[in-house]
Amino acid sequence: MTGIDDPRAAYWNENYRKYWQERVAEADTGEQSQVQKGDAPTEGDWVYEKVFAKHPFKSGRLLDVGCAWGRMFPLYRHYGLRISGVDISEAMIEEAQSSHDKQEDIETLKVATAEALPFEDGYFDNLVCVAVFDATYQHLALAEFLRVLKPRGRLYLTGKNNLYAYDDELALAAEVGARSKGHPNYFTDLAAMRLALTKAGCRETATYGFARRGDFATFTHSTDLVAPFYEWFLVIEAPEKPCKSDFPPFSSEFSQTYRDLGAHK
Numbered sequence: 705m706t707g708i709d710d711p712r713a714a715y716w717n718e719n720y721r722k723y724w725q726e727r728v729a730e731a732d733t734g735e736q737s738q739v740q741k742g743d744a745p746t747e748g749d750w751v752y753e754k755v756f757a758k759h760p761f762k763s764g765r766l767l768d769v770g771c772a773w774g775r776m777f778p779l780y781r782h783y784g785l786r787i788s789g790v791d792i793s794e795a796m797i798e799e800a801q802s803s804h805d806k807q808e809d810i811e812t813l814k815v816a817t818a819e820a821l822p823f824e825d826g827y828f829d830n831l832v833c834v835a836v837f838d839a840t841y842q843h844l845a846l847a848e849f850l851r852v853l854k855p856r857g858r859l860y861l862t863g864k865n866n867l868y869a870y871d872d873e874l875a876l877a878a879e880v881g882a883r884s885k886g887h888p889n890y891f892t893d894l895a896a897m898r899l900a901l902t903k904a905g906c907r908e909t910a911t912y913g914f915a916r917r918g919d920f921a922t923f924t925h926s927t928d929l930v931a932p933f934y935e936w937f938l939v940i941e942a943p944e945k946p947c948k949s950d951f952p953p954f955s956s957e958f959s960q961t962y963r964d965l966g967a968h969k
């Protein structure tokens with residue numbers, strides 16, 4: 705298989721797969737991460753199962769953007785969907801292919817980026833992008849997601865908010881740690897993104913805010929999204945007509961919290 709000519713790919717091809725597999729494996733085992741010492745655990749599959757059950761997929765096709773090795777595919781299989789996945793990492797897609805390619809419900813597994821999806825307009829009924837959006841050029845990725853979705857298709861999207869609590873030490877440590885590892889990490893100005901979505905004719909059908917780092921893993925959430933909060937999970941319905949929107953940038957490499965604390969020197 706050939707990779708893509710994108711300078712970001714190397715990071716995700718190297719040690720990241722092992723790291724993320726270990727993080728997912730320890731998701732429901734204890735209070736603190738052993739892989740990222742002292743950090744909160746990441747969210748286990750049950751959290752996603754809960755949201756997908758409450759806000760069901762439309763029947764038809766689903767695209768998982770940043771699918772890694774296809775961790776979520778067994779969850780989609782349960783809904784009888786035609787599954788496609790893309791990931792910037794060749795190593796991840798190779799593993800997804802060796803584990804899932806023989807399954808009848810797999811349509812396409814490809815190396816591609818969220819910002820340039822190799823699919824025609826209006827192809828998918830559902831698009832899932834979880835634990836990935838914060839690594840993308842968000843305004844470009846969002847426009848692509850809406851382009852490849854059918855009218856009224858469903859988008860399941862998670863990310864990090866640009867203003868989290870000043871005393872959320874785990875969140876701050878994660879931001880500092882990501883930067884020191886060269887991990888692509890962008891924080892969303894959620895008010896700006898939601899306004900852009902509304903202007904494009906989208907409808908938000910579910911809203912979850914997770915106040916502090918670690919709350920996503922325990923599904924401790926609120927639905928009002930009053931800042932400060934750390935993570936968010938939205939379910940969005942695409943507009944009634946085919947959508948080809950350009951969005952202004954609404955994310956930044958440094959969170960507002962980090963800047964306010966004067967950590968940005």
Ligand SMILES: C[S@@+](CC[C@H](N)C(=O)[O-])C[C@H]1O[C@@H](n2cnc3c(N)ncnc32)[C@H](O)[C@@H]1O
Binds near residue numbers: 716728
């Ligand atoms: C934290 S993992 C999440 C994987 C999977 N969605 C999950 O929840 O287990 C992030 C994944 O996004 C991929 N990724 C990062 N940036 C991307 C981009 N711009 N386009 C597509 N995939 C990307 C990485 O290679 C990695 O597999």
